[in-house]
Amino acid sequence: MIEKMTIWYDKALTLKCPFMRRRASDILDSLDYVLRYYLVQNPSLMGPPLAYRCIGDTCEKQFGLTVEELAEEIRKDWREETRKGYYITGKVNTAIYRDDCMFNGPDPDMPIRGLRKYLNAASQLFDPSKSVSELLSLKVEGRVVVAKWRMNGRLRLPWKPWMPEVTGTTTYYTDMNGLICLHEETWDISVFRAFLQTLWPEAGELIWGKRTGPELP
Known part of the structure; x- marks a missing residue:
């Protein structure tokens, strides 16, 4: 079984x-x-x-990183040179996360517990060629790392809707071994607005104006 x-x-x-x-x-x-x-x-x-x-290489972990070292590893996952961060690709350094990490945020599909489950969802949600996920700032605040970002793009749904531009913040909390145990995000717009503009863009334009499209490289 x-x-x-x-x-x-x-x-x-x-x-x-x-x-x-x-x-x-x-x-x-x-x-x-x-x-x-x-x-x-x-x-x-x-x-x-x-x-x-965990699967294959994802089983290996980097224990004991300082919060500053962890911040640099997180920065790499944002792929600043391409603006195709892990929110779009689902590709992260799995060695800095607990396998049972909790991912929480405004998205109705959250919370998600489990690195494997989260990365699978993230890797399949956006069309990378028509989406951007850009790191705006990354700071160490005490024992946590805080990233500010913006993203938008085309979702891999049957009708290929565009997600409106969202600016948000992600806070990375660590356990006693220095691994990320909680990944918590907030958005600068309401969930209602984000989903209405995505699923019914005409109504969204009437209320909030024309949707901002992705600025592709």
């Missing part, structure tokens, strides 16, 4: 529609929870929960 669950989860993460992919993985996460805590006498034999499982 454990092997079948892993196969099903891998297949769920290959679904093209972001909505269906998230729903399928959520169902399997729930089934994994039921098996782990109610039906299996020794849950440890099942290994980590499906959403937390």
Whole structure:
């Protein structure tokens, strides 16, 4: 059963529609929870929960980084030279994150617990050729790292909608080993506005004016 669950989860993460992919993985996460805590006498034999499982190189971790060193690793993930940061590509240095990292933010699909699950969602959401994710500033504030950014672009949904330009802040919190355990973002516009302008741009233009398109390199 454990092997079948892993196969099903891998297949769920290959679904093209972001909505269906998230729903399928959520169902399997729930089934994994039921098996782990109610039906299996020794849950440890099942290994980590499906959403937390590392794959290949993602299992290696960089323990003990100072917060300044961590900030520089985060900066690399933003790909400042191309403005194609990890919000667009889903590519990060997985060695600086806990596998069970919590990702939280205004998006209705959040929170997401699990590095594997988050990166899969991020890598499939935007069309990289028509989207930008730009780092505006990166600061160390005590024991946390705070990034300010802006992004916009085309979503990989059947009708290929444009996401309006959003400016936001992401705060990276670490555990005692120096790994990122909480990735928390805020937006400068409401969730209602972001989704109305994305899903019904004509109505959004009537209320807030014409959508700002991505400034591609």
